[in-house]
Amino acid sequence: MIVAMRKIFVVGLLRERERLLEAIRDEGAVHLVADDPSRAVPDDQTRDRVRALQRALQVLHGVASQGAPPDISPVEAAYRVLEIEQRSAECNNRLASLSHQLAQIELWGDMKLEWIESLQAAGVDVQFFALPAADVPAIEAPCMAIVGDLSDGRLVVALASRRSAAASAAATEPSHDSAKGTAKDAAVPDTAKAAGSFRLPESAAAVPLPPRDAPSIRAEAAKIEATLREDGAALAQLAHLSSAMQEELVRQEQQAEFSAALRGGLERDELFAVQGWCPADRTAALARRLKAAGIAAAVEWFEPAEDEQPPTLIRTPFWARPIEGLFKILGTVAGYREFDVSIPFLIALPIFSAILIGDGGYGALLLLALTLGYRRWSKMLGPEFTQLMIIVSSVTLAWGLVCATFFGATLYEPLIAVDLSEASRNFMMRLSFVMGAVHLSLAQLWQAVRLFPDLRFLNKIGWAVFIWGMLGLVQFFVLKSQFDWTTPWPYFLAVGASLAILFHYPSRNPLKMIGFGLGAFPLSMLSAFSDVISYVRLMAVGLASSVLGVSFNQMVAGLDNWALSVPILLFGHGLNIALAMIAMFAHGVRLNMLEFCGHLGMQWTGYAFSPFSKRVIREQ
Known part of the structure; x- marks a missing residue:
């Protein structure tokens, strides 16, 4: 349940503010709210x-x-x-x-720049040019070697010639950036300066040495x-x-x-004050702790105002705590004035997941892995979510026993057949729609209980009745079931629509009541129809999972080679289990979070109760 909160104010002496905060922290019951958050x-x-x-x-x-x-x-x-x-x-x-x-310098291989410098110092001028392969024979040089090719198909050649004595003397002057000098000289070849001159075709372009x-x-x-x-x-x-x-x-x-x-506290004169939120059943205990600690302090608490949004503290029954693992993963927190959906989620999610997975063998395998490796999985996923998955796998195993399906094989005559036959498909669709109607109408009735005695509770009862009428309409369109005045469906629609329209906006003015009701009814009606029909995903995904397992079994049925059959079966059923896990979140969680909570009016706008408390450091 969502715990009732009280807005609490604690005022003490400024000189005792540290002791006051320590006592509040030791109690661990106050979600502090700063006077000035900055x-x-x-x-x-x-x-x-x-x-x-x-x-x-x-x-x-x-x-x-x-x-x-x-x-x-x-x-x-x-x-x-x-x-x-x-x-x-x-x-x-x-x-x-x-x-x-x-x-970038792969072309140059393991060449060292110091080699070129040594040649320059010895009077040998080395230059590099790029040109088409067809023009290489036109080069006239004392010494030539092909270095490699560029990405555009041109070849890079190295040309060497001995310089004259004057050129060699000039080369030894203090300008030792020889690599860059060579590149500069090569850019505009001067064939007259070398003792062993060379000639190049017009297509030749100088290639500078790399910087490193x-x-x-x-x-x-x-x-x-x-x-x-x-x-x-x-x-x-x-x-x-x-x-x-x-x-x-x-x-x-x-x-x-x-x-x-x-x-974040408020300081005025000789006083120090803090404010925050405290569970209603712990406010008196806080006052007693401060008194026992010998701290002079005044403690006052008040009901939250309508425009205030207290933090949400949910005290889940021990047996329902596994569902908290899902909420931690989703990062969702119900608003203070919304509903604690822990128990409905814990009941519906395993049932939906079992139908979506659709195979008792998968459930048994998951159950075995989770129970034997509970400690390891708890460290990875958290104890609550691991326990939730154990519940899901147990219900999946039970559903597999009902359907007699284990790893895609039917072991005995099933109570409920899940296959491609028309009778099976129609039954599973009908079951899915009925589950949807039950799920959604319970959400509306839950709202009605909370609203009572406000007349709007009749609006929610009307929608609960209308959803059952929508069930008949959906079955008429999808399953060609009977839908006329000899069935209850039209009466459900008529009575439900009347209550939904008349009590959408209770007022002493009948015209205003009807007007506002008619204005809101069409979109809500379409939403109810689509929400009921969306539960068909239970049948569709569950049937697909069953058929996929059967298909992999048939694939290896004609193979005599176990070395090939076993990997195919492992891959096929492993893939099917992975898809089933995705389906659990994509469809099972969706039906709870969107369809069910949508009919509850949930917006998940809350923030978690985080008390100012002292945490225990556990020895490793």
């Missing part, structure tokens, strides 16, 4: 430490601890992890850049990779401190919450 923030140092510890734990997740643990504090370890993370990111970016550079050679790039990459290995080893050592960092994170988060609460 001021209710932790101090910068605490906030930075919390962020550093959170990020460090994310980085260390999955890192196996190795080596000796470093003798440093958890906070210092967190900052060191972040430093390594930043350096590793920079190193990886640099490696990617070096890899790109290597790809491959060996130097690889050497830099090797140093970076060594740094990454050292950082990886350092992270493995820091992983020993993960538990200590987790405990320190809890302490720092509590300090941040306390700091924010202290800053």
Whole structure:
């Protein structure tokens, strides 16, 4: 159920504000609301430490601890992890850049630029040109070699000639950017300056030397990779401190919450006040705790005003807590004045999922895996969601026993056949529509109970009756069932529509009542029709799952090679189970979240009750 809240105000002495907040935190029953939200923030140092510890734990997740643990504090370890993370990111970016550079100079192979410089110093002028392969024979040079080809099909050739003594002397003058000088000279070849001159065809274009050679790039990459290995080893050592960092994170988060609460209070003269929300059944206990602690404080509480939106605290019965795992995954919170749908969800979702999965063998397999590996699955999925999946798999197994279907094979005469026969399809469609009518009409009746004695409760009763009339209309269109005045369906429609229209907007003015009712009725009527018919997805997806399993069995029936049959069966049924899990969320959850909750008027606009409390640090 959704717990009733009270707006609570606590006023104490300014000099005892820390003691006051500690007592409130020890009680753990107040969702604090800051007087000025812009001021209710932790101090910068605490906030930075919390962020550093959170990020460090994310980085260390999955890192196996190795080596000796470093003798440093958890906070210092967190900052060191972040430093390594930043350096590793920079190193990886640099490696990617070096890899790109290597790809660009692949043409030059393992040539070193210092070789060209040595030749230049020895009086040998080396230049590189690109030209079509057909023009290579037209080159006249003392020494020529083909280096490689470009992406456009042209060849790159190296031409070498010995310079004259004067040119060699000029080359030894203090301008040692020889690679760039060679490129500059090659751009406009001067065949007259070399002792061994060469001639080029018009199609030849100078190719400058790369700014770096491959060996130097690889050497830099090797140093970076060594740094990454050292950082990886350092992270493995820091992983020993993960538990200590987790405990320190809890302490720092509590300090941040306390700091924010202290800053978010109201200070006037010698008084300090805080406000918030407290469960109605715990307000008196808070006042008693403050008195027992010897803190002079005044505690007052009030009913929430209509325009206020208290936080939502749901106390789910013990047996219904598995459904909380689903709400955690979906991240949905009911509004304070909405409905606690935990129990309806826990009843409907396993039934819908069982029909969608449609195979007892899959249910048995899931049940076996979840029960035997409960601890492992609980760590991955959370205990509540794991328990929910155990319930779903158990109901699926029960449905499989009713349908006699296990891994696509019918083992005995089923109570309910799920196959491609017309009788089976019609029965499953009828069952789906009836389940939809029950589901949706219960939502309307639930609203009616809450609205009573407001006359609008008759509007909800009218819609509940109208939905059953829609059931008959849907069966008439889809299943060609009888629909006339000898059946109850037209009467359900007439009575339900009358109540829905007349009591949509109760008023002393009959014209206003009818006018507003008629204005809202058409869209709601179409919505009711589409919502009832949408439950056909239970039949469609469940039948598809059953047929897919049968198809894979038939595929291997004629094969005598077990080495081929077993992988096909494993793949086929594994795929079917995966699709069934998707269907559970895509269709089973949808029918609850959209159709059912839509008829409840749920908008999921709430926010969770988060009390100012002291968390326990458990020993690892």
